Structures are given as structure tokens and as C-alpha cells.
Amino acid sequence: MPGAAVYGELCLFVLAVIFTIAVIPPAYSNPVFTARPVNDTIPSHLENAAVAKKDTTGIIKDTSAPKQDTSISKTVKIDTVVVKYSKDTLSAPVKYHADDSVVLDIPEKTFHLYGKVNIDYDQINLKGAEVDYDQSTNLLKARYGLDTAGNHIGAPIFTQQGQQPFQSDSMLYDFKSKRGKIYSTVTQQGEGFIYSQQVKKEADGSFNSFKARYTTCDYNPPHFDFRANKVKIIPNKMLISGPANLEVEGVPTPLFIPFAIFPLTHGQRTGLLPPTYEVSQQKGIGLVNGGYYFGLGQYADLTVRGEVYSYGSWGLTFNPRYFKRYKYSGSLMLSISSTRFGDPETPDFTKSKDFRIMWSHSMDSKAHPGVTFSASVNAGTSTYSYYNLTDPAARLNNILSSSIAFSKTWPNNSPFNLTLSANHSQNTSTRQVSISLPNLSFNMNTIYPFQPKNFVGTPKWYEKIGIGYSLTETNAVNFADSTFLKPGFFKNFQTSIQHSVPISLTLP
Incomplete structure (x- = not known):
């Protein structure tokens, strides 16, 4: 039937159009089919008026703040580079000066300083004519020098902050352990003077003296002194001695003491004043000048x-x-x-x-x-x-x-x-x-x-x-x-x- 054939072709055409609209993307769609909906109920004479009229509808602002992606901050890590120090590194810088010269031996890791050497390290100051320092062992050696006549000059002087200086012929000091040895030294502690053949400095700041002499006489050599083999010095506090013998003009006397404790204080201190012994023909035996x-x-x-x-x-x-x-x-x-x-x-x-x-x-x-x-x-x-x-x-x-x-x-x-x-x-x-x-x-x-x-x-x-x-x-x-x-x-x-x-x- 011709009518049925025409009707069938028309149905196929409509299905093809619908399929094309549904499948082709909008960017590539035909403008004929996308200008307006198929079933547009707006009259044409009102459509232009609607376009010309200002749209008073307020634009709704999106106040929702964009969410920050915290996944990045959670995954960021701080780069902690660990700097490794050498084993022979000191805890504080060393400042040094020498009037004559400074010699650096790189293969041996040693320093040699000559002529009025002055070294500052932490709370320690050292002066001397010649100083050697071994970086591998952190050991410092100081000694006196000789002038053209062969006389000693520039005797080492060791000073720690808050303490009296030690003057000697030579000394050794370990920067790491803060211990040292001082030879043929003399120092003033309180109102007395201490002459020692050898002194060991401990890490706590105290000193152990071997073959020492303690005196209040400011002459060198002193007119009198107490001689002891072992003496412990706690700076600014006390001096503790073992058995000691009194010497006058270098001559030993029969007077011995089993031990002795001498205060080493500076400045104003409240305390007892020991009396002295006196014999008077008119007054008898007495104790005088004792008090407080x-x-x-x-x-x-x-x-x-x-x-x-x-x-x-x-x-x-x-x-x-x-x-x-x-x-x-x-x-x-x-x-x-x-x-x-x-x-x-x-x-x-x-x-x-x-x-x-x-x-x-x-x-x-x-x-x-x-x-x-x-x-x-x-x-x-x-x-x-x-x-x-x-x-x-x-x-x-x-x-x-x-x-x-x-x-x-x-x-x-x-x-x-x-x-x-x-x-x-x-x-x-x-x-x-x-x-x-x-x-x-x-x-x-x-x-x-x-x-x-x-x-x-x-x-x-x-x-x-x-x-x-x-x-x-x-x-x-x-x-x-x-x-x-x-x-x-x-x-x-x-x-x-x-x-x-x-x-x-x-x-x-």
C-alpha cells in the first residue's frame, strides 16, 4: 500500500532525527535543532520583549568557601639534615694571638704559637711564650721561653674565671676533659701563697698539689712556710693539707701538725679572729687579739x-x-x-x-x-x-x-x-x-x-x-x-x- 509505505518512511525519518539530537554533543550540535525547544509555547512577539527587559533577578553569590585540600599539608615533611661534627670538635670557640708567628701542621693536626701567646677558651685564659696544640688529642702544652742571655721569659699563666691565676714553668691542659698539669707553680689563694712542684687541675675546678708550701709571707723565697706533700685546693673556699712541717728560712723545725684547713676567702666575710699566745712578766700568760x-x-x-x-x-x-x-x-x-x-x-x-x-x-x-x-x-x-x-x-x-x-x-x-x-x-x-x-x-x-x-x-x-x-x-x-x-x-x-x-x- 502506498499510504502505508509513506507512513513507514516518515516514522523512520522522525526516529533518525531524535537519535541525532540525543547522540551529537551540544558543541557540535546543529543550531537548527538547539535554538529553542521543540515544543516552544512562547509567542514570537513576546519573546523579543522578554529579551529586551532587564533581568532583576539577583545573582546569588556562592559564599561557601572552597575547601582546602589538607592532603598536601599532611604529606609535606621537613627536611632535617643532621650535621655530623668531628670527634675532636670543642664545645666553644678558641681565640688565640701570638706576636711572633703561628705555624699550622695540617697532616699532623697541630698548631704552634710563638711570642707572647694569649689564648681564650670558654672561661679559661692562658698566656705564655710558646704554646703547642694537638687537635687530634685536644692536648695543649705551654712553656716559658729564653731570651738572648738564657733567662726565662713568658712563664705560662693559667687563669680560670673567678679564680686566682697560676704561674708556672710549663703546663699541660686537655680541652675535652678540662683537666691539666702545672709544673713548678706559684699562686695566691686568699691572703696566702702556695708554691708547688706539681699541680693537677680537676674537671670540677679544684687542684691537687704535690710537694707544696703554704705561707702568708709575700717574699720569694718566703721567710717561713708550712711544707706538705699533699694539698687540696678548693678555690675561694679552703685549702686542706695533710701532715705539714713548719720551716723557717728553709730550715725544718720540730713543729708538725697532723692536718690543716686554711680558709681561702675574698672580700668581706664575717667570722672568728684567732688569738695569739703571749707571755708577760707583769700580766702572766695570755691570749691576745682574738675576737670576731x-x-x-x-x-x-x-x-x-x-x-x-x-x-x-x-x-x-x-x-x-x-x-x-x-x-x-x-x-x-x-x-x-x-x-x-x-x-x-x-x-x-x-x-x-x-x-x-x-x-x-x-x-x-x-x-x-x-x-x-x-x-x-x-x-x-x-x-x-x-x-x-x-x-x-x-x-x-x-x-x-x-x-x-x-x-x-x-x-x-x-x-x-x-x-x-x-x-x-x-x-x-x-x-x-x-x-x-x-x-x-x-x-x-x-x-x-x-x-x-x-x-x-x-x-x-x-x-x-x-x-x-x-x-x-x-x-x-x-x-x-x-x-x-x-x-x-x-x-x-x-x-x-x-x-x-x-x-x-x-x-x-
């Missing part, structure tokens, strides 16, 4: 000493000192004593109680401009020197005197000045005492009250009138020392006051 030292801080200290004898005599001395730089300084000594001469059962027995006071004070002139204060006091009982002093010059001096003075000058060209003073004089032979206190002197320099401040031309006659003023007051007494502070003592003072008003006039 008090460190009172940066500006003051106090020393208390005492003495006691078998016959009953005793004495105490208080000696405070004070000092402040650029301000003032001074010291005070107060001594009291009770003396018993001889046997109480004999007629020549003597008993005396005495005292002596000495005070000195000075003030820096820059501390208080225009003000000065000074004191020099030396007073006491007349018999103190006879019973308590052994120095011939001090015992023969029979005059004691004191002076205290204060003065003030007003600034800004002021004409006024003031002086206050006190004086004392004492004769220990006649036992007469003279005291003058207080003494006052107030002065006004000449002024010209009628003269104008801004003076111009020839002055009038009355402008040349000058006026001054002076006030002097004294208060003195003379007495025997036995009447000091007895009833009626102050009634013996003689007081005088004097005023002076000088007036001057200069005429042509």
Missing part, C-alpha cells in the same frame, strides 16, 4: 677583739669603720681594760681601769658644696699607755689632742659663714686636761648697704659706707683628769662672747 669580725655590708664593718691574762687582766677593743665613696669615711676605736700587775698577795700589786677612744672622720668636699666636717679625736685615761701599750714611741708620747670642726658657707655670693669647733688637749704626765667646746664663729663680710645693685658712674660718699659683723663665742675649762665629770665639773667652764661691727668709709 662583723661584715656590716657595703659601707661598714666592725672588729671586736679581746685579751685575757692569767693574773686577771683583760681588755676589749671595738673598732667600727665606715666608708662611702665620694661622701665620707672614718673609723672609731674604743678600748677598755682592767689591769692587774703582780700577785694580789704581794705589796707591789697594782690594779687599774683605763680606756682610750680614737675617732677620725673626713668628708669629701664634693659631697656637700659649702659644708665641711672633720674630726680627729684621741683621748683617754693617763695610765692607759703605761699599762696597755708596748710600743716605745707610743708610751713616750704624753700629749693627747683632739679637734672637731664644722663650717658652712652660704651660696650665691652670700657674705655669711659659720664655724663650730671643739678642741681637747691632755698631758698624761701632769694629768692636766684642757677642753674648749663649743667654739662658735659667725661672720658677715663687709657689705655696702647704700650702694645700688646696678652701679654706674661715680658713687656718692654715703654709698662707700661698708658694714661688717663678727660673733665669737668660746667655752673652755682646765682640770685634772681625776675630776672629770665629778660634781661641780661644769661650773668651772669659762664662757666668753664677743661681738664686732666694723664700719668703714672710703673718702677721696
